[in-house]
Amino acid sequence: GKVSPSLFVVYPCLVFATILSVLVDDKPEYQYQLEGENACPEKESSFLSRITFWWFTGMVIQGYKRALTQADLWFLNREDTAEYVAQKFYKHWNLRKQTVPVSAVANGDVQETSFIFREGSAILTTYAVGMEDGKTPKRKLLSALVRTYICFFLQAAVFKLAQDLLSFVSPQLLRFLIQFTSSDEYTWRGYFYSSLLLIVALLQSILLHQYFHCTFLLGMRLRSTIIAVVYRKTLRLSSSAKKTSTVGEIVNLMSVDAQRFMDLTTYMHMIWSGPLQISLSLYFLWQTLGPSALAGIAVMVLLIPINALIAHKIKKYQSEQMLLKDARIKLMNEILSGIKVLKLYAWEESFQDQVLEIRNKELKVLKKAAYLNALTAFFWSCAPVLVSLTTFGVFVLSSPDNVLDAEKAFVSLALFNILRFPLSMVPNVITTLVQTNVSLQRIQKFLDNPELDPGCVDRQDSGKSAVVIENASFAWEEGNPILSNISLDIEEGSLVAVVGVVGAGKSSLLSAILGEMDKLSGSVAVKGSVSYVAQQAWIQNDTLQNNILFSKGLNQDKYDRVIQACALQPDLDVLPAGDNTEIGEKGINLSGGQKQRVSLARAVYQNSDIYLLDDPLSAVDSHVGKHLFDQVIGPNGLLKDKTRILVTHGISFLPQVDKIIVLVNGTVSETGSFTQLLKHNGAFAEFLRNYLTGLNNEDDTLQDSE
Helix, strand or coil, X not given: CCCCCCHHHHHHHHHHHHHHHHHCCCCCCCCCCCCCXXXXXXXXXXXXXXXXXXXXXXXXXXXXXXXXCHHHCCECCHHHCHHHHHHHHHHHHCCCCCCCCHHHCECCEEEEEEEEEECCEEEEEEEEEECCCXXXXXXXXXXXXXXXXXXXXXXXXXXXXXHHHHHCHHHHXXXXXXXXXXXXXXXXXXXXXXXXXXXXXXXXXXXXXXXXXXHHHHHHHHHHHHHHXXXXXXXXXXXXXXXXXXXXXXXXXXXXXXXXXXXXXXCCCHHHHHHHHHHHHHHHHHHHHHHHHHHHHHHHHHHHHHHHHXXXXXXXXXXXXXXXXXXXXXXXXXHHHCHHHHHHCCCHHHHHHHHHHHHHHHHHHHHHHHHHHHHHHHHHHHHHHHHHHHHHHHHHHXXXXXXXXXXXXXXXXXXXXXXXXXXXXXXXXXXXXXXXXXXXXXXXXXXXXXXXCCCCCEEECCXXXXXXXXXXXXXXXXXXEEEEEEEEEEECCCEEEEECCCXXXXXXXXXXXXXXXXXXXXXXXEECCEEEECCCCCCCCEEHHHHHHCXXXXXXXXXXXXXXXXXXXXXXXXXXXXXXXXXCCCCCCCCHHHHHHHHHHHHHHCCCCEEEEXXXXXXXXXXXXXXXXXXXXXXXXCCCCCEEXXXXXXXXXXXXXXXXXXXXXXXXXXXXXXXXXXXXXXHHHHHHHHHHHHHHXXXXXXXXXX
């Protein structure tokens, strides 16, 4: 039939619209960024803007005009945030089998709780981990990372493969162009070959930079993922595992070892791209120079075992250097933590000598590794020259008919130039691969450490009791019970005091309720949320107000009541910026009593159902302790409707509590009210007599000294 005239109008319009669509920025598919935040324009940019990175030009121009500030920087894309990559990783991580306590297994499955942090608040996400044959299998970090990022890895591989193939088009076009100069072909062919060379070079540049963009993003996400995994594992380590993992080792895992993965990702595709480029180069060299190319292959084959031997030695030095680095960071952490004592006793030179001794050993190992790296780099930087020289020499000397003309020389040099990059990158890739393998083993070993049993404490939603423990025994290390045959029933809203001599197991009892001890037998059930105030106060490196709010929103009336009840108002009046004064974890700006009151205020502000108070009144003066008990903990305090379990040595508060639990050598000796226990004349009465005797002895000592 006849072609409709409208086709000649509609078709050009469609082509023109398609071209314009490439130039138009896209609308965001979702509104992830919060209001007021500076969104990254990459996701909204057009196709042409993305492949040329034009979307970044605005930041460059702004930086040229003036110094950039934090407010000028864009917010991360959602896919690049630590929260997103952690959630994505844990989906694949928890699909794999992991070593979990057998007591947590029920009906072939165990519910595992993962902590994911979003803007300061902790969100609990539960995954089902399958078990097989009652065993406790392990997960592998590498396989989980591969499954998480395999699609992004393949996307970068496509860019790299296309760029590699195009790199071999240029020598062929060069061959045609040289042939054209020595022939009588039409002039337009020369322009055509030259134009193709330009187009191929542009495409190579675009593909190569897209490849690097993908690998840099992948490396950053890998690093963020590993840091999140190690940090999460640190929070869940069992008490026995904490003894084997020092702070220095954990810091190294999140800094040095995580960075190894990022360094490897940039050139990780050279593992397959390098052999591909070398193979294609040798193939085309064979076509150009014939069997003479085998001479170049022989040179490369001779260099491979040398490089393998050096890589083995580098791996050994790498492991040794990491051990020394762990020891050095551990020692530096101890020095910084106790810098006051160190200065008072004038121990600077002694500790300096210890640090320098470890550092000198580390430098010796680094020097040996540097020599080997330099030797490897020398061999492989000389490889292209040796290969080309050997190949050309054999080609010319093997037969008088072999003439090294312009076509063979320039095409061969172009191929050797392509061969130069994979050959020069081989030592770097091998070295980085060896280092990353060492880091992988270190991280895997850390992740294989036992964790706290998520099933040791049952969560209940009904019943009159807030905490129920039935015939339970607990231990910090397997086989050595600290608490034995504990049976308790604590009603909601009651105030319970836990007393006993030093080492009786009072703090361990609170840890057992929190689930931080290994449960050997029995059961523990807790109803509602729990807040814990440790005997040694924990303070964030933040303002005093943020320490109390702890990521909760500010309710001014509630906040003021907590400040007054915890006797913090006099402290706020003398602090330089009031409650906006920055305080540190080491309590540089606060005394021990002030830190304890801030810690108590933080727990009170959380409005939890159960409060575990590990002797918070011991760090404050007696009159302040009475104020805290009356206004916060006691029957008329802010927490009067909450369940409170108070470890204390202050016998003056005991008549006001609902129940007293007396611990003796890790067992519950007796329970009851103050009056009941006095009448019973048991362990509690003995505890009071010993306490009063100790006070009398102290008074006698003071009188004698006077």
